[in-house]
Structure formats: C-alpha cells, structure tokens
Amino acid sequence: GSTIGILGGGQLGRMMALSARYMGYNIAVMEPSKNSPCGQIADHEVIATYNDIEGARELAKLSDVLTYEFENISAETAKWIEENANLPQGSDLLLTTQHRGTEKKAIENLGTKVAPYMLIDTVHDLLKGVKNIGIPSVLKTCRGGYDGKGQYLIKSPEDIEIAYESLKGKGQLVLEQWIPFELEVSVIVTRNQVGEVTTFPVGENIHINQILHATIVPARVDEEVIIEAQKIAIELARGLNLVGTLAVEMFVTETGEIYVNELAPRPHNSGHYTIEACETDQFEQHIRAICNLPLGSTQLLKPSIMVNILGEHMHKVLENLDKLSDYHLHLYGKKEAKTGRKMGHLTVIGESIEECMSKANELGIWPELK
Numbered sequence: 271g272s273t274i275g276i277l278g279g280g281q282l283g284r285m286m287a288l289s290a291r292y293m294g295y296n297i298a299v300m301e302p303s304k305n306s307p308c309g310q311i312a313d314h315e316v317i318a319t320y321n322d323i324e325g326a327r328e329l330a331k332l333s334d335v336l337t338y339e340f341e342n343i344s345a346e347t348a349k350w351i352e353e354n355a356n357l358p359q360g361s362d363l364l365l366t367t368q369h370r371g372t373e374k375k376a377i378e379n380l381g382t383k384v385a386p387y388m389l390i391d392t393v394h395d396l397l398k399g400v401k402n403i404g405i406p407s408v409l410k411t412c413r414g415g416y417d418g419k420g421q422y423l424i425k426s427p428e429d430i431e432i433a434y435e436s437l438k439g440k441g442q443l444v445l446e447q448w449i450p451f452e453l454e455v456s457v458i459v460t461r462n463q464v465g466e467v468t469t470f471p472v473g474e475n476i477h478i479n480q481i482l483h484a485t486i487v488p489a490r491v492d493e494e495v496i497i498e499a500q501k502i503a504i505e506l507a508r509g510l511n512l513v514g515t516l517a518v519e520m521f522v523t524e525t526g527e528i529y530v531n532e533l534a535p536r537p538h539n540s541g542h543y544t545i546e547a548c549e550t551d552q553f554e555q556h557i558r559a560i561c562n563l564p565l566g567s568t569q570l571l572k573p574s575i576m577v578n579i580l581g582e583h584m585h586k587v588l589e590n591l592d593k594l595s596d597y598h599l600h601l602y603g604k605k606e607a608k609t610g611r612k613m614g615h616l617t618v619i620g621e622s623i624e625e626c627m628s629k630a631n632e633l634g635i636w637p638e639l640k
C-alpha cells in the first residue's frame with residue numbers, strides 16, 4: 271500500500287495515522303524523540319529534528335505523500351520538502367501562519383476582520399502601540415506560541431514595561447486589542463486538490479488559562495453567526511489556496527461580530543469531537559484531501575462535548591474510569607503527565623448539549639460547564 275509520511279510525532283500525528291491506517295495506508299513519522307505518540311503506532315520512525323533536511327530526505331524516501339502536524343518547520347526545510355518530495359499542502363500557508371504578522375495581513379487581505387494590532391520591535395513601539403490600541407490589550411510573540419505561552423495581558427499602564435521585559439528577546443512581537451468576546455468558536459475547513467471544500471460544524475470553545483478546555487457542538491450562537499463563521503472559513507480556504515485542513519479560531523462579540531483570532535494549517539484540538547460526532551472526522555478528511563480523494567460528509571450525527579485531559583487531570587480521570595461508560599476516551603501515549611500537558615481527551619455525545627453537559631459534569635474533575 272501507499273505510505274503517508276508525517277512531519278511531527280504528537281497527538282495530531284497519532285490521530286492522523288490512526289485514521290490513515292484504518293483507510294489502508296502505511297505510516298512513516300519524523301520526530302526528534304523516540305516513541306512519540308505517533309511514533310508508537312507508525313510503521314517507520316525517522317528520528318530527526320524538524321529542521322534536518324537529511325531527516326526529511328529519509329522520510330520522503332519512505333513515503334508516497336508527506337504531510338505535517340507540526341507547524342514550526344523552518345522555511346528552508348519546508349521549501350526543500352515542497353521542491354523535492356510530494357507535499358500537496360505546499361509550504362506557502364505553513365510559512366504564512368508561522369508568523370502572527372503575516373497571518374493577520376493575509377486574513378485582512380481577504381476581507382476578514384482581526385483584532386486591531388501593531389507589530390512591536392522596541393519598548394518605544396509598545397508605548398506607541400498601547401496609546402493607539404488601548405488597554406486591555408495583549409502582547410504576543412509572533413512565532414512559536416501555543417496554549418497561551420508567549421503572551422502577556424496588559425491590564426494597566428504599569429503592565430507595559432513588565433510585558434515588554436518578559437517577552438523581549440523572543441523575536442518580533444505583536445500587540446493586539448483585547449476583544450471582549452461573548453464566546454469563542456472555531457471552524458475546521460478542508461479543501462482538496464480539485465478545489466472541493468467542506469467545513470465541519472462550528473464548535474464553541476471554552477478555554478481555561480488560555481488552554482482549550484472544552485469544545486461544545488453545535489456552538490450556542492445564532493444561525494446567522496454559524497453561517498457567517500463557515501463563510502469566513504471557506505473564503506480563507508479558497509483565498510489561501512488551502513490543500514488539506516485549516517482550523518480558524520474566531521471571537522464572536524455580543525452583537526454577533528466575528529474577528530479571526532488565529533489560524534492553524536492542520537487538524538485541530540477543537541475538531542477532535544468529529545471523531546465520534548461526525549460522519550467523517552477531521553483526520554480522515556485531511557488524509558482524503560492530501561491523497562487526492564473526494565471529501566466525505568461532515569454531517570453532525572449528534573450533539574457532543576469534547577473535554578481535554580491535561581497532566582493534572584490524568585490521575586483523577588483514570589481513578590474515575592468506572593463513571594466513564596458514556597464517554598469515548600482517547601489517550602495519546604505520553605509518559606510524563608506534566609501540568610498543562612495534553613495527555614488525552616474525552617468526548618461525550620448525546621441527544622442534546624444539555625445532556626452531554628450533565629454527563630461531562632458528573633465526573634467532577636473540571637469546573638462545571640454551563
């Protein structure tokens with residue numbers, strides 16, 4: 271059979287691999303550490319850093335088609351792969367989304383709103399930025415941040431210096447206006463090489479300490495907002511020449527205005543619910559897109575809630591497994607249960623969101639979902 275080569279060995283790679291294997295493909299993975307979540311289940315493991323062109327060459331030799339689950343591959347390596355191997359996704363979108371500045375510009379160019387922002391190189395820029403953008407605002411590193419790492423919330427003028435001191439030396443920064451959102455949603459959009467596009471049902475995302483905690487589907491917003499969110503995702507997919515999967519994180523204000531927060535050019539944590547709740551899941555859809563297959567139906571089968579299991583929850587979840595009959599448990603095969611580390615997730619499906627919610631709350635591990 272054909273082999274799919276995945277750059278990056280984390281849980282997204284693992285779930286891509288599980289889907290691809292189910293479809294009959296073999297799996298090769300490139301990842302710096304042995305026995306990674308994806309490496310554990312792959313047919314071939316290439317142990318190499320993401321920026322190692324020799325490693326990429328070895329992965330390409332083992333594979334018929336390549337994809338990535340890890341976003342921070344260097345431009346040089348991404349270009350090498352695009353030119354010398356079969357990477358249907360290409361490297362343009364990957365490189366655009368690696369920097370919050372180029373990402374925001376691309377979104378704006380396609381006519382979609384982002385929070386007012388300013389790129390920051392010096393403390394002088396930051397003082398000027400805060401003057402223009404106001405308080406509260408948030409200072410972020412342009413590259414490499416995830417789970418709220420590399421961000422500082424500016425709540426008062428006294429925070430300006432501290433924010434700058436805590437992030438300086440981490441490359442270019444961006445100051446964003448804090449959007450007083452009513453809720454956060456995300457749309458997972460997939461496009462294949464012949465231009466077929468699908469979106470998954472809009473998910474409502476609850477963050478705790480800037481880490482995704484839960485995704486509730488369908489999102490509890492007006493139908494117009496649902497339609498607009500999906501329209502934005504499709505416009506971005508077309509405008510950015512997407513091949514594969516793109517997650518679009520958005521803020522929805524009280525008046526139903528939508529701002530795009532950020533993009534992830536791959537399957538996304540907020541789309542894990544699709545594994546049980548949709549006709550085709552985001553990982554299968556991604557594999558279909560990069561393998562030049564027709565896309566599947568994204569129909570929602572039942573309302574669902576996905577809850578992340580972080581390191582600090584792991585013990586309690588395992589202790590309470592007897593209460594988990596109605597859940598689908600996914601563990602990522604990570605050894606060390608560090609605080610804040612994504613170890614797995616639970617998905618509950620039901621006849622209504624209320625039913626899913628009361629089941630999720632039964633466990634008593636997390637703050638109550640409301």
Ligand code: ATP
Nearest residue numbers: 385408415416417418419446447448449477480532
């Ligand atoms: P990840 O990639 O893991 O989603 P990240 O580190 O890239 O996270 P962001 O998505 O930029 O971080 O921010 C994390 C969360 O912080 C957002 O989901 C949102 O809850 C809040 N947040 C970030 N920027 C803003 C903003 N401008 N206005 C309001 N809330 C914000």
Ligand code: MG
Nearest residue numbers: 415416417532
């Ligand atoms: Mg991010």
Ligand code: MG
Nearest residue numbers: 417519531532
């Ligand atoms: Mg985010």
